[in-house]
Amino acid sequence: MSTTDPVENLQRLIRCPSVTPAEGGALSALEAMLLPLGFKVDRVVSTEDGTPDIENLYARLGNDGPHLMFAGHTDVVPVGDEGAWTHPPFAAEIVDGIMYGRGAVDMKGGIACFAAAVARHIENHGAPKGSVSFLITGDEEGPGINGTIKLLxxxxxxxxxxxxxxxxxxxxxxxxxxxxxxGRRGSVSGKVVVHGVQGHVAYPHLADNPLRAAIAMAGALMDPPFDHGTDEFQPSNMEVTTIDTGNPATNVLPSKVTFAFNIRFNDIWTAESLMAEITRRLDNAAAKSDLRPGRQPARYDLTWAERPSHVFLTRNNRLLDSLNAAIEKSTGRTPKLSTTGGTSDARFIKDYCPVVEFGLVGQTMHMVDENVPVADLEALTRIYQAFIARWFADAGA
Structure with missing residues (x-):
C-alpha cells in the first residue's frame, strides 16, 4: 500500500478506534506509512499521576537543517450515539465521493495528506535538503497533559x-x-464560591442569600466588555458557564453558590494582567452589590484552573509566504490570516518555533457522520506538496 495516496492513508487511520486516551492502532498505522520513507520513528509514552498514560509518536527524516515540523493528533472524540450515524464511525466508507468516519477532518485527514505529500516529494525530488518531522499526540482531545507539551x-x-x-x-x-x-486567543478559566448564611426565605434578615452577590459578581465579569479587540484579534469574551447552589428547595436560602467562567482573550492582556482584572471586578461587586444593601462585602473563594492558555501571534514571513503561495497556486484563493476559534496545541509549539495552522474544512468535526470529500484530500495533499517544496526552497536548502 502506497503512502502517496491520502485516501488510503486516511482509511487506514480512521479504521483505528483511537478515542482518547486509546492509541487504537492509529500511531502504528502512521508508523507503517513513515518507516518505508526513511523516517526514524520513536513511540513515547507520557505519564502523570491522576491522568491516563498517553502514547505519542515522533518521527524525523534527515539530520540537518532547515527543519520543518508537522504536528497533529490521532486521538478523536467519542462517537456519541453510534446508532445515529448513517455510516459506521470507524469504517471509513466512501459514498458519492464522501468519506465518513470519526477523525476524518479532526484531524486524521490532515495527517494522511501531509504523509502523502512527503511521500510524493520524496518520489519526485528525493528527500528534502534538510529535515522533516512528525510530532503526533494521542491526547489533544483529552486533558492535554501527556501529549504535545511533554512530547515537545x-x-x-x-x-x-x-x-x-x-x-x-x-x-x-x-x-x-x-x-x-x-495565532490563537488565550484562555483563562476559574470557579467562584460565594458564601452566605442558610435560612428561611420568609426571614431573609436572619440569613444571607449568596445568590444576590453571585448574580452581581457574575454580571460584573461580563459587563462592561474587557476591550474592543485589536487589528489581529477579536474582542476578549467572558462567559459564565454554570451557576449551581445544589439547593432543591424553594423555601430555603442556600448557604453557598458556585459559578464558573471562561474568558478568551486577545493580546491586550496577559494571563496575569487578566486574572488581576477579574479579581478586581469580583472584589468591587462583592463589596458594592445593589442587591445586598447594608451588608458587609460578600465572602467568596476564587480558584483558577491550572495552566491558562497564553495568547500568541505568529509573524514569520518565510513560513507564511510559503504557505500562502502554496494555497494560491493550488486553489487560486488568498487565505484570510485569522486568530479566531478555540485553543489548539499550537499554544505549546509556539514556545519552540514559529507555528501556523492549516488543514481541511472543519464543518463536520465532532459531529455525527463526520466526513470529508475525497477531492479535498487530494487538494490538500497538493497544497502540502507545494508548501514543502516552497518552504525548503525559500530556506535555501
Missing amino acids: QWAHEKGERWDACLVGEPTNPDQLGDMIKI
Whole structure:
C-alpha cells in the first residue's frame, strides 16, 4: 500500500478506534506509512499521576537543517450515539465521493495528506535538503497533559530543534484556501464560591442569600466588555458557564453558590494582567452589590484552573509566504490570516518555533457522520506538496 495516496492513508487511520486516551492502532498505522520513507520513528509514552498514560509518536527524516515540523493528533472524540450515524464511525466508507468516519477532518485527514505529500516529494525530488518531522499526540482531545507539551519537552531534551511548524488542524470554514490560523486567543478559566448564611426565605434578615452577590459578581465579569479587540484579534469574551447552589428547595436560602467562567482573550492582556482584572471586578461587586444593601462585602473563594492558555501571534514571513503561495497556486484563493476559534496545541509549539495552522474544512468535526470529500484530500495533499517544496526552497536548502 502506497503512502502517496491520502485516501488510503486516511482509511487506514480512521479504521483505528483511537478515542482518547486509546492509541487504537492509529500511531502504528502512521508508523507503517513513515518507516518505508526513511523516517526514524520513536513511540513515547507520557505519564502523570491522576491522568491516563498517553502514547505519542515522533518521527524525523534527515539530520540537518532547515527543519520543518508537522504536528497533529490521532486521538478523536467519542462517537456519541453510534446508532445515529448513517455510516459506521470507524469504517471509513466512501459514498458519492464522501468519506465518513470519526477523525476524518479532526484531524486524521490532515495527517494522511501531509504523509502523502512527503511521500510524493520524496518520489519526485528525493528527500528534502534538510529535515522533516512528525510530532503526533494521542491526547489533544483529552486533558492535554501527556501529549504535545511533554512530547515537545522530550524531543527538545534529545536535541531536536525546529525552524517552523505547520499544524494540520481543520482551519477552513467553507472551502480549502479560506483561512490560515496565525495565532490563537488565550484562555483563562476559574470557579467562584460565594458564601452566605442558610435560612428561611420568609426571614431573609436572619440569613444571607449568596445568590444576590453571585448574580452581581457574575454580571460584573461580563459587563462592561474587557476591550474592543485589536487589528489581529477579536474582542476578549467572558462567559459564565454554570451557576449551581445544589439547593432543591424553594423555601430555603442556600448557604453557598458556585459559578464558573471562561474568558478568551486577545493580546491586550496577559494571563496575569487578566486574572488581576477579574479579581478586581469580583472584589468591587462583592463589596458594592445593589442587591445586598447594608451588608458587609460578600465572602467568596476564587480558584483558577491550572495552566491558562497564553495568547500568541505568529509573524514569520518565510513560513507564511510559503504557505500562502502554496494555497494560491493550488486553489487560486488568498487565505484570510485569522486568530479566531478555540485553543489548539499550537499554544505549546509556539514556545519552540514559529507555528501556523492549516488543514481541511472543519464543518463536520465532532459531529455525527463526520466526513470529508475525497477531492479535498487530494487538494490538500497538493497544497502540502507545494508548501514543502516552497518552504525548503525559500530556506535555501
